Amino acid sequence: MRYSFLALAANALRGHRRWRPAWRSPQPQRGYEVVIVGGGGHALATAYYLAKLHGVTDVAVLERGWIGGGNTGRNTTIVRSNYLHDANAHFYEHSLKLWEGLSRDLNYNVMFSPRGVLNLAHSDGQLETYSRRGNAMRMNGIDAVLLDREQVRAMVPDLDCSPQARYPVHGGLLQPRGGTARHDAVAWGFARAASALGVDIIQQCEVTGIRVEAGRVQGVETTRGYIGASKVAIAVAGHSSRVAAMAGVALPIESHVLQAMVTEPVKPFLDTVVTSGATHLYVSQTNKGEVLLGGDIDGYNSYAQRGNLPIVEDVLRAAVSLFPRLSRLRLMRTWGGIMDMTMDGSPIIGKLPVGGLYLNGGWCYGGFKATPGSGWVFAHTVAHDEPHALNAAFSLERFWSGHLIDEKGAGATPGAH
């Protein structure tokens, strides 16, 4: 059923009893042309674009829990393309353009809200590097506006821009087209659209092994039996190392826990996304009114989906120094997600050294904004057995050929990206 104002009105008159589930939940078949491991936004977007753009509809998405229950449903939903390096800039800008038309394309409101993403500069040196990044972005056709302190103050009145602030504000770099989106809606919208095109979405089906014969993938062992596949595409975020190891492939990845938290809801006071690299904080206000806060990873290998208090304290300390008014709010919830941190801070989207096996992973802090773009290039890679120009640089081989994409210049220290 197409969602529209008319459909809503008609269903309202019938007491909302005729809505159908948004996607089918079939039993797994014995085999598929493509099996996608994982049921997050990236897997579902890949399935959707495989079916829509490449005519590959014999596809199953296998999720061990429920779709969107991983990082897709746990992140702070910031969408942006404000990158310095060309490979990142082109890829994330392509993704941002897809976000701009996504609700219409999927016939599902993903609540994309281009409310702007503002990076605060706390020193003149930082403002200089922002001006360099802003110029690089503009050279790549991406919107960027350098703001001075007064412009920042006018935009975010509750920010402490006074001279005695613990972290003085010297200005900022704004990407007006950046913003946020509704995380669950992204998973559900892609699932519904993929299912309508014939993709089987199978939840509570964990992949426990990958069968490889003569260097080619044959299928996957799952908690619901063996499923054959000509191609297997992995999109499991924090579990990339574990699933790739099933096919004997080692990755330059460490899994870490990243936490986020929300306060009790208050009236709207913040209509943009504010981030501070120096204090490693990002703040936005959700549509429900909660103040949504994120910061650093906890900093040690973890598969726990929950973190510890030192980082919570760290995030809140930064939040209160930048927005003193927040000190009166109570924290409502904290949670964590498992992030696949790569050795250069950039993702891996491409072929693995086993025939018919592909990886989409290593998303570090920033894979939510990539969701449509990642699915788009990964579908191309799987369908053509070759990367698209937009993801060719994100190969696994770059770690051995020396073509790293190290946005921060932090080197082989996953905790520092």
Place this chain on the structure above:
Amino acid sequence: MLLIPCPHCGPRAQVEFAYGGDATVARPVDPDAVGARQWLDHVYLRENPKGPHLEWWQHVAGCRAWIRVRRDTVTHAVLGAATAAGSIEGGAS
């Protein structure tokens, strides 16, 4: 918060320590005997286990020594600790 038993100072809070990553990663013994590929494997590849993990921590706000800790990456339980050269009870290395 993790409670890390420093072999020199006793149990101390996690905030006194800095994390140093996988302690099973071994630098090639004879640098000239291995090629670029193996060097890069050493720099980049990690086992990244789900479960017990042997790792480096530095007691930066204490004795400043690097120590080795075995910790479960799923439960976060600290299973044991030893000096850099010492061995941890109840497990290999």
